[in-house]
Amino acid sequence: MKKICLIFISIICLNANIIMDVVGEQEVLAKIRITTSTPIDSNFDNMIKNDINVSSKFEIVSDNANYELDYKLRNVGDNYELELTLNNFENKLKYTKTYSYPRSAYAFLSHKAISQMLKDLNIVDVDWMNRKILLTRKIAAKQSQILVADYTLNYQKVVMQGGLNLFAKWADTEQTSFYYTDYNKDMLSIYKYNLLNNQKTLVTQSYGMLALTDVSKDGLKALLTKTVQDQPEVYLMDLNTKTQTRLTNYNGIDVSAKFIGNNSFVFVSDRSSYPNLYIQNFGSANANQLVYHGRNNSAFSVYDNYIAYSSREKSGDFNIYLMAIDSQYVRQLTLNGRNTFPSFSHDGKTIMFIKSLGMQSSLGILRLDENKVYHFPLKVGKISTLDW
Template identity: 35%
Template sequence: MNKILFSFLCVLNLLWSVDATIDLIKTIQKTPSIQVTYLDNKNANYARNIYKVLLGDLKVSGHFLVTEGEKSKTNPNYTEFVQNKTDLFVNIEVLREESGIRAIVRLYDINMQNLVLNKAYTLDDEKLYPFVAHKIAIDVNEYIKAPSIDWMKRYVVLSANVDSGKNDILISDYTLTYRKTIINDGLNIFPKWANAEQTEIYYTKIIKNYPVIIKYNVYTGVSTEILKSKGMAIVSSVSKDGKRLLMTLSPNGDPDIYLYNIESGEKTQMTKYRGIDVSGNFIDNDTAMIFVSDRLGYPNVFTKKLEENAPIEQVVFHGKNNSSVTSHNNYVVYTSRETNNEFGPNVFNLYLISTQNDFIRRLTTNGVNQLPKFSDDGDSVMFIKNSWNQSALGVIRLNYNKTYLFPLSKIQIQSFDW
C-alpha cells in the first residue's frame, strides 16, 4: 500500500475515530393502543419472526402504544379489548406455499368492531421477512393516518470489515435483521446510494493501491468505473436529481472537495486548502455544501456555495472535534467531542442545527456517536453508537424524542448509507 493511501486511511480513522430534543409535532390527537399477535398453526415460527420485527416497527414509529399478544387462535373478543382500552388488533397468519411464504395480516378496529385490513404479502425469499413486517407497519400506520414511515422499507447499504485489507459491501434493512453481501472481492469502502430508487450505488474500491470510484447496479451486478485518484477518492453526497456528486479527491496529496457532473464527466474543484477537506454534503436545495476541514487546527464544519470562488464560512462553534456530518435540506447533524480524556475513551455526541438560523439541539448524551445519516424524509437519523458495553446501530426519531438501538452482532461497520 503506498504512503498516500496509507495516510488517507489513517486520517479517516481519526476523523471518524440518546435523546432527540427537537419540538414534537404530531397530527394525531390520541396515540392508539394496538395489540399484535400471530396465528398458532404449523407455520407459527415464520409468523413469529414477522411478529417480532413488526412489534419493533410499531414502537419505532412513535405512533402507537404497543402490546405484545404472542399467539392467537381466534378472532378478537371485542368486549375484552374495549375493557382493556385497546384500539387496534393485528393478527399475522403465515401459509407455506411452493413459491415461498404468504403472510396474511388482519387488522381490526376495536372501536368500530370491524375488520379494516385483510391483506396478503407474498415472499419468495424467506430471508426477506423483515421487509414484510416493515410493509405491514406502513399499512397499519396509514390506516390511522399518522405521518409517513415509508423510510422503514428502504435498504441500508454498508461496508463491513471482514479481514485485514478486506471489506465487503452489504445491503440490509434498517434493523440489520436482513443482511445480504453483494460485493466481496477485496477492499470495498464508502458505499453511497446513487439514486432515490436504490437501484445503484457508488463505492470506493482499492485496486493496485489506488482508490477507484465504482458505480454498481445492485440488481444486475453491472459495474462502471467512474474515476480514480491518488490517495483518496470518495463519493460523499449525491444531488436530488442524481446528476451531480460531491467527491473527496486528493490528486496532489491534499484532500479537497470536488463537484462532479455525471453526464459530462466534468469535475470542478470546490476547495483548495493545504490540509484536509472531506465529507462534502449538499444543502440548501443543492445550491451549497457543508464539509469537514481541519483549517482551524481540528476537524470542524464549514459551508460554501457551489461556486468556485464563493467564500467559506464556519458553521459549528461548539466542541473541538466535529469529525462527521450529514445533511437534509437546511438541517445538519454533526458529531462533537465533549471530553478530552488522554488515557481513555472520549464522549462524542450528535447535534442538530439549521443552516438558516441559530437553532441547535443535542441528540445524544453519552458514548461515542458517529457517522450520522439522515433518513430519506429527514425525520430520522441513523448513526453508530459505541459505549463501554456495546456497539449498536442507532435510529433517532427526531419528532418523538426517542432513540432506538440495534446491537451490532458480529459485524463492524466502516461506513453506510440509508
C-alpha cells in the same frame, strides 16, 4: 392522543449557537395487542413487534388494549403471504389487507405491511422502513464487505467482498446501483455497481485519497474527495461527461462534502485546527464555519436546510446534534456513549446512526418528532460507512 411531557431543557450560549438539550419526554401511547392464529415464527413475530414499536405510536400489551393486530403468515411458493387485520375496540374500526414478499427477505414484508397499514389509517408515515441500507463493513485488515440490509439488520446480503472496498453510496433513489471506492491497488478507483446485472463501471481514478461522498437529487452530479498535492480537496463531478471541477483550495484537509440546497455544499475541514463543518457556495472560494462547539465534528448528514452531525464532548463521548443553517438554535439528540455516522431518512423525520457504549455497538434509529431512540445490535464486523 394526549401527551404528558416531562422536559428539562438546558440552554448554553456558545459563540453564535444556542444548544438546546431535550433530556426526556414521555407520551401516553395507544395500547395494542398483537396476536396470530398461525404457528409463530419467532423471528417474524419479533419483526412485527419491532415495526410497531419503532412507529412510536403504540405500546404493545397483553391485555386492556385499545387495538388488536392479528396476523396470518402463509407459505406460497417462494414467498411469504401476510394478512393483517387491525381492530379498534373503541370505534369498531376494522382494517384488513394482504401482502406478499420473497421469504429470503421476510424483514421487508413486515416493514411493507406495517408501514402501509399505518399510512392507510393516517396514523403515521414510516415509509423509510422500506428503504435498503448500504453498509461497508470491515472484517479484517485490508478486508471489507459491502452489504445491503434492512434497518433492523435482520436482513443482510453481502453484495461485494474480497479486498478493501469502501465509501459505498447509493447512486439512485430506486436503490438499484451504488458507487464505491476500490482500495486494492496504488491507484484508487471509483466504480458504479449495478445490483440488477452485477456489473461494475469505472467512474474515475486517482492516487491518494478518493471517495464519492454525495450524489445530487437528479443523479447527474456528485461530490468527490480527491487528493491534490498531498492534500484532500472537494471536487464537483458531472456524472455524464466525467468532467471534474475543483471547489476548495486550502493547505489542509477538505473532505466529505454533501449538497445542501441548490447552490451550496457542506464539508469537513481542519481550518479550525480540528475537524469541523463549513459551508460554501458553488462558484465561491469563501467557506464559512457552521459549528462552534465540540472538538471533532467529522460525520454529518444533510436534509433540506438541516444538518445532523456528531460532535466529541469534553467527556470523550460523541453526541449527535441537529441544526438549521438559517437558525442559531442547535438541538442535542443523544446524551451518552459514542454516537456517530448520523444519516437522515428521505423524509427527514428519522435519523440512523451508530451507537457504541462500552464494548457493545448497535444501529440506532432516532425518531425526531417523537423524541425516541431504538437500538439494534451489530453482531459481526465493524461498520465503516452507511447510506440510507
